[in-house]
Amino acid sequence: MGLDLQVILNKDAVMVMPSGINKASGLSVALSELGLSPHNTVGVGDAENDRALLNLCECGVAVANALPMLKEVADFVTKGDRGAGVIELIDQMLASDLSEFSP
Template structure:
């Protein structure tokens, strides 16, 4: 739908769930994902993401597409992304 974006949808969902963007990880690969990554506490770009998205991401996966998402999930399960905390 025109005017509907991932970040605005996530904001509504978080509000309904009583959660903060601080509790979220967003992952993307294209320009339309930039607002989502900026909203989330941790923004992740997969390896095949556009360079501009990689620049704003907190973490860039080594894998592209689905393999990058699996890599992210593995990091979340193994360490809750603690390696990104500096």
């Protein structure tokens, strides 16, 4: 059909997306419209489709149940998985603004 599409794996799923479109490209547009930089962001994920997002963000976080390849690129990995990991991250952000993970 001549469509410019890419296939992205996401754990046990397959996504077909327009080329160049992913979570990082969407976040880049949002940050631009808000006048913010990726330096002001924290990204959290668990699968292949989150890798570009974590690479863009100043602080990339993988939850405990994330794929090993995502944990490798994350700045830190939560002890909790899924939503519990996100709550853990939010609690750390509120308590210390993640100062313990400064570059």
